[in-house]
Amino acid sequence: MNSLWWWALPVLILPILWHRQKREQTTAVPLATARFLPASSPVQLRVWRWQDLFLLLLRCLLLATLVAWLADPVLPWRGDSVLVVPGTEPAFVDKQLRDVGLKEARRIDLPNRDAYRWLHEHEREFDPQARLLLVGDVAMPAVLPRLLHAVTLRPLASAPAASEHHVAVYGRRVEEWRRLFAALEGPQRYVLDGQAGANTELLIWDTPQAPPPGLRAPLWWIADATAFPELAKAPQVDGLHYLDTPRGRLWSAAWLPPQDAAAARILFETWQRLHAGTTPYTAPAQAPLVDARALAGPSGGALRNALSIALLVLFALERMVTHVRRR
Amino acid sequence: MSVLASAALAAHTGKLDLAIRHVLAGLGHGIHAGRERGAGVEFSEYRAYAPGDEWRRVDWKLMARADRYSGRAAARDSHVAVWLVLDATASMLEPSRSVEGLDKLGMARLLLGCAGAIAQRQGDAFGLLICQDERAHFTPAARGPRQLQRVLAQLDRVDAAGTLPAGEVLRASLHFARAPSVICVASDFLDWPSPLSEAMLRLRGMRHDVRALCLQTEAEIAADFDTATAWRDPEGDNRLFRFGREARAGYARRRDEHFDMVARQCRAHDIPYVAAPIERAPGETLRAWLRKPGGRP
Numbered sequence A: 001m002n003s004l005w006w007w008a009l010p011v012l013i014l015p016i017l018w019h020r021q022k023r024e025q026t027t028a029v030p031l032a033t034a035r036f037l038p039a040s041s042p043v044q045l046r047v048w049r050w051q052d053l054f055l056l057l058l059r060c061l062l063l064a065t066l067v068a069w070l071a072d073p074v075l076p077w078r079g080d081s082v083l084v085v086p087g088t089e090p091a092f093v094d095k096q097l098r099d100v101g102l103k104e105a106r107r108i109d110l111p112n113r114d115a116y117r118w119l120h121e122h123e124r125e126f127d128p129q130a131r132l133l134l135v136g137d138v139a140m141p142a143v144l145p146r147l148l149h150a151v152t153l154r155p156l157a158s159a160p161a162a163s164e165h166h167v168a169v170y171g172r173r174v175e176e177w178r179r180l181f182a183a184l185e186g187p188q189r190y191v192l193d194g195q196a197g198a199n200t201e202l203l204i205w206d207t208p209q210a211p212p213p214g215l216r217a218p219l220w221w222i223a224d225a226t227a228f229p230e231l232a233k234a235p236q237v238d239g240l241h242y243l244d245t246p247r248g249r250l251w252s253a254a255w256l257p258p259q260d261a262a263a264a265r266i267l268f269e270t271w272q273r274l275h276a277g278t279t280p281y282t283a284p285a286q287a288p289l290v291d292a293r294a295l296a297g298p299s300g301g302a303l304r305n306a307l308s309i310a311l312l313v314l315f316a317l318e319r320m321v322t323h324v325r326r327r
Numbered sequence B: 001m002s003v004l005a006s007a008a009l010a011a012h013t014g015k016l017d018l019a020i021r022h023v024l025a026g027l028g029h030g031i032h033a034g035r036e037r038g039a040g041v042e043f044s045e046y047r048a049y050a051p052g053d054e055w056r057r058v059d060w061k062l063m064a065r066a067d068r069y070s071g072r073a074a075a076r077d078s079h080v081a082v083w084l085v086l087d088a089t090a091s092m093l094e095p096s097r098s099v100e101g102l103d104k105l106g107m108a109r110l111l112l113g114c115a116g117a118i119a120q121r122q123g124d125a126f127g128l129l130i131c132q133d134e135r136a137h138f139t140p141a142a143r144g145p146r147q148l149q150r151v152l153a154q155l156d157r158v159d160a161a162g163t164l165p166a167g168e169v170l171r172a173s174l175h176f177a178r179a180p181s182v183i184c185v186a187s188d189f190l191d192w193p194s195p196l197s198e199a200m201l202r203l204r205g206m207r208h209d210v211r212a213l214c215l216q217t218e219a220e221i222a223a224d225f226d227t228a229t230a231w232r233d234p235e236g237d238n239r240l241f242r243f244g245r246e247a248r249a250g251y252a253r254r255r256d257e258h259f260d261m262v263a264r265q266c267r268a269h270d271i272p273y274v275a276a277p278i279e280r281a282p283g284e285t286l287r288a289w290l291r292k293p294g295g296r297p
Helices: A002-018 A032-036 A053-071 A090-100 A115-125 A174-182 A229-233 A261-276 A304-326 B003-012 B016-027 B060-066 B104-121 B144-157 B167-173 B195-205 B218-222 B245-268 B282-290
Strands: A020-024 A044-050 A081-084 A106-109 A132-136 A151-155 A163-171 A188-193 A200-206 A219-222 A240-245 A248-252 B043-048 B070-074 B081-087 B125-132 B135-142 B181-187 B209-216 B230-232 B240-242 B273-277
Touching (some): A002 A053, A053 A304, A081 A090, A090 A151, A115 A132, A163 A174, A229 A240, B016 B144, B081 B135, B104 B144, B104 B282, B209 B218, B209 B282, B245 B273, B273 B282
Parallel strands (some): A081 A132, A132 A151, A163 A200, A219 A248, B081 B125
Antiparallel strands (some): A020 A044, B125 B135, B230 B240
C-alpha cells in the first residue's frame, strides 16, 4: 500500500515548471494597421531555462524525500540468515547451521517465540535470494504461513521456563489452599503469602470481614461472599459469579475452595487461560509455502528516521533560501 | 499572365526601369490625353543622347559628322506638370502576406515610376516629392529622359523610415504649385488627417488635379493576420497589439470607418481616390489611378 506513494513522484514536475524563466515577449512584427487594434499587454512567456537552480534542486529533493517518507521504502539489506528463537541452545544452532550449510549466515535473535510474525513483518528487509533458517522452539501458527522466501525450519521443543507466581491468602482455610496449589504440576511455582504485595497475581478472600479499602489485585477468588453482597446479582457461568470492580476482578463460587480434583482443574485452567494466556505448541518441522505474490508485511520503518531528519533539514534550507531570494 | 504573377514579377524585378517598361508594355499608350502630340513640333536644340531616348529622334547625320549620338530636342511646352508624391514613412514597409518580397513601398515606387515614364513619354515636366523620416526630399520638375533617370534613381534609393514631415515642411516643399499640375500621391493614408492630407486638400483647392492612390494589402482587407504573433505599430511606440478573435471585428470596423472617412473627404474635395491591394496587377491599378475622372474605365 505504501509503495503506491511512489506514483506521487510526478509532482516533481511542478517546481521544474514553476522555475522556468519568465521572459517578456519582445519580438513583435511591425504591422502598419496595428493602430486599428486594441493595445494588449506584454505577454510573459516562459522559456525552457531555469532560474534559482539551487532552490529548484532543494524543492525537488524536498518533494522526493517526502514521497519516500510516505512510501516508507525498505532496502533488502539482509542476506542469508539464521533466525534463533530465544532460549535455544547454541550447540543445537551450530549443528543445524552445519547441516544446512549456512555457515556464513548472519545470526538474528528473535524477540519471542512467534517467529513467523516477526518474519512476516521484516520479510522485505531480506534479499530475494536470501536463504533463511529458523531454529528453536517456534510457536506453531494456526495456518501454514505464506512467505516470499524459502524457510528451513529446525524446531526444538524446549521445556517451559520456570516461573514464580505470588498468591495472597486471607482467611481461615489457608492449609486447604496451600494443598491445592501444591498439587499443581508444571514449571510454575506458586508462593502463598499472608499479605498482598505489588507482585501478587491472585488474592484469595476466605473470611467474612470486609477487605481494607486499599487492597487491590488483578484477580480475587472469594470463598466467603459475606462482605461482597454485590456478587449475588453478578452474572455467573457454571455457578461461578464474576464481577469487575475497582479493586480487581472478583470470582466467587459456593464450592470454593474446590473439594475434588476435577473442580480444581477446571478452576485452574480457566484462570490460566483467561489471565496467563495459552502457551503455543512447538511448530512441527514443516516448510512454509513459498509464494512470490504473498503480501509483504507492514511497514519496515527502517529508513523513516533518516528520512524524517532529511525532510526537516531540507525544509529549513528551502525556507531560508526562499527568504534570502526575496530580499 | 495571372494577376498574382504580375504583382510578384514586379516585386522580384530588381531593376525599376525594367519593371516599368514591362507594366507600360502591357498597358499601351493613351492613358492621359496630352495636349500636344508628336515628339517634337518645333526644333529647339541638339542635345546629347541619353538612355531611354527614342532612336528615331537621334539625328543620324549629326552623328555621322560628330561621331556621337545627338537628339533633336523639341521645344514643346506642356502646360501640365506632373508631381509624383511618395509617402515613404515606415508604415509603407508593410509587406504583402501572400506574395513574397512585395510591399507597399515597392508597389508605390513602381506605380510612381510608371506615372513618371508616361509623363516623360508625353513630354510633360515631372518632379518628385518623397516624404520620409519627417523630411521632404524634393526633386524639381523637368522634362526628358534624364529627368526620368533622375527620378527613377531617387525612387530606387528611397528607403521607408520615420513618419510624415510636419505641415510647414511640406508647405515649403510644395511652393511649385503655380502652373496647373497633376499631383499623383501614393500612400497608405493611415494618417488622415495628416500634413500630407492637408497639403492634398490645399492643392486641390488651388485647382490642381490631385490623384490619391491608397495602397492596401489583401490581408488588411480580409482582416486576416496571425493570432499568435505580437504586432507593433512601425510608426508608433513599442506597444504590443494582438489579433484575437474578438479584436478582429473591431479591427475591420475601425479600418472601414477610417477609409470610409478618407474616401468621403476625397470625394467632397473632388479628388479621385483609388484604393488598391498591392497584390493586384500594377497595370490595372495604374489604369484605375490615372484614368480621366468621369471618363471611361
